[in-house]
Amino acid sequence: MSDARDTSCDPAGASGQPGRVGLASDLLDWYDRHARALPWRIPPLARVAGVKPDPYRVWLSEIMLQQTTVPAVKPYFEKFTTRWPTVSDLAAAEDADVMAAWAGLGYYARARNLLKCARAVASDHGGIFPQSYEGLLSLPGIGPYTAGAVAAIAFDLPATVVDGNVERVMARLHDEHTPLPEAKPILTEMAASLTPQARPGDYAQAVMDLGATVCTPRNPVCGLCPWRRSCAAWDAGTMAELPKKTPKKRKPTRHGIAYLARRIDGAWLLETRPEKGLLGGMLGWPGSEWSDDPQEAPPIRAEWKTVPGEARHTFTHFHLRLTVKTCLVPFDRPPERGTFVEADTFDPEDLPTVMRKAFSLARGG
Numbered sequence: 390m391s392d393a394r395d396t397s398c399d400p401a402g403a404s405g406q407p408g409r410v411g412l413a414s415d416l417l418d419w420y421d422r423h424a425r426a427l428p429w430r431i432p433p434l435a436r437v438a439g440v441k442p443d444p445y446r447v448w449l450s451e452i453m454l455q456q457t458t459v460p461a462v463k464p465y466f467e468k469f470t471t472r473w474p475t476v477s478d479l480a481a482a483e484d485a486d487v488m489a490a491w492a493g494l495g496y497y498a499r500a501r502n503l504l505k506c507a508r509a510v511a512s513d514h515g516g517i518f519p520q521s522y523e524g525l526l527s528l529p530g531i532g533p534y535t536a537g538a539v540a541a542i543a544f545d546l547p548a549t550v551v552d553g554n555v556e557r558v559m560a561r562l563h564d565e566h567t568p569l570p571e572a573k574p575i576l577t578e579m580a581a582s583l584t585p586q587a588r589p590g591d592y593a594q595a596v597m598d599l600g601a602t603v604c605t606p607r608n609p610v611c612g613l614c615p616w617r618r619s620c621a622a623w624d625a626g627t628m629a630e631l632p633k634k635t636p637k638k639r640k641p642t643r644h645g646i647a648y649l650a651r652r653i654d655g656a657w658l659l660e661t662r663p664e665k666g667l668l669g670g671m672l673g674w675p676g677s678e679w680s681d682d683p684q685e686a687p688p689i690r691a692e693w694k695t696v697p698g699e700a701r702h703t704f705t706h707f708h709l710r711l712t713v714k715t716c717l718v719p720f721d722r723p724p725e726r727g728t729f730v731e732a733d734t735f736d737p738e739d740l741p742t743v744m745r746k747a748f749s750l751a752r753g754g
Contacts, residue, residue, distance in 0.1 A: 412619060413585035413592055419615035420595035425602065427459065428466055433591050442590070444518040444543040445476040448506075451538045452499055452530070456705075459601070465494050476518070479504070480511035485661075488671050489739035496705075497668050497741065502530025520544050541593040549581040550593040554600025560632035561604060564621035568633035576632075642708040645679040647700065647747040649715045650689050650724070655732030658688060658724055667704060673744040675727045679709055689724040691716035700750050702743035713747045 421433045429450035431442045449469060453462045468490060473479040479487070484504060491500035506528050510518055518539065519525050525536040537548040551559075556569065559576040567575055585592055603610050609628050611617050622628045650658035660675050662668050667679075675688035687693060693714040700711040737748045 410585070412583055412616060413587075415615045416595045416599065417585075417588055417591060420591060420598060423598070423602070424594065425459075425598050428463060428470075430594065436591060437588075442543045444520075444539060445479075446470060447543040448476075448518065448531075448535070448539050449479075449503075451535050451542075452503055452506075453494065455499060455535075456496055457494060461494070465491070475516065476507050477511045477516040480507040480516075484670065485672070489736075492671065492739050493742050493745070495742065497671050499530075501664070501670055505529040506531060518543070522546065522548050538593065542590045545588070545590040547584050547586050547589040548593070549577060549584050550597070551577045551580050552597060552600075554597045554604075555580055557606065557632050558596055558600045558604045558616075561609070561622035561628050562616060562620050564625050564627055564631070566627075566631070566633050568635045570635065572632065640703070640707050642710060643679040643681065644710050644712070645683045646677040646685065647674040647711045647713050647744070648676060648686075648688050648693070649674055649713060649747065649751045650691060650718055650727075651715070652718055652729055653720055656729040657732070657735050658727045659730050659735075660688070660727035668741050668743070671741050671744075672739060673741060674747055675724075676711070679707075687714075688726045689716075689718055689722060691718050691722075696751050698750055700743065700746040702746055709743060711743070711747055713750050715751050 417433075424430070424433050426432070427450075429446045431440050436442070446466075450462065450466055453466055453469075469479070472490065473482055482504070487504055488497070488500055491497065491503075494500075509528050510516060519527070521544075522536050522540040525531055525539050526533065531539075534551065537550045540546040540548040541550050551573075556573070556576045559565065559579040560572065563579055565572060565575060565579070569576075580596070583596075599614070599616070603614050607629075611620070611623050611628060614620065614623075617623050620628075622631055648658070652658070658675060659672050662671050662673055664670050675686075677683035677686045693716045696713040696715060698713075700713055702709045702711070737745050740748065
């Protein structure tokens, strides 16, 4: 069979535009054979047989997957659903326990919003997620993307779901060269025009799977793509160029000081960060502000020693370089801020990644 563009399966025919019904059908056929096995997903054959997705698991996975990869999310998802198997269980959890379980996954505002949303579902909706896009959008911490994803995947509503994978697929399918983020509304409209009435939940997952496994950012495997012969970028040879992106501004570098104080009985001095701001509500080491020129702000009177090197971490908008200082203090010396956590209850895994990096540096790597 020739690789030339084949319009015989394109309902739009000679218009040259991808046909909505034919494309959705081709993609769903592909998905039935190649769907990824994910712990929060109902496989397509089981779904066709009538097995319903759990809205709680769908919602939880979508919150966790924001700006995070599938391999990174899997162990956290399994930990959360084992410890809190229903939204009501999560709603009843202690804030500190949830924040500790989230530690290392990043973007900690998601964990705070996770609790707010779970408690709203439990208290205002009897532990049952609203079964409409508008109802989902009314919940705290749920924006248009998450509302669309849960509406489609959990309730099989024809909602448009557009993540980075879908944006890439749409840009290539239509050979759209408008750079992101300017292109977002254009690509969203393209995605909406293709969303089918039949099996919209499977379709939403299928197009995301297509972007994740075939129409990848680098070296797309066009030979395996069910949409290849309708793909304008494949026809033009521009796949590797798309989607276009506006160049990012260079991230600034900020500096800070992390103070790791240990009492002679082994307890560590920790503090809960303010609810607002980076790492809000998370447990961490007392420290200075993060700025160009951080000022000394030790949390307890002591003879502080500077650890060689620095703990490095990158946030969305800046790079952070932390100087780590340590000390050993007597049992009866009170801190000016923070609380000592007994050695047998302290677990560095409960700390966010940047704080774990500081601990690792202090302990010699």
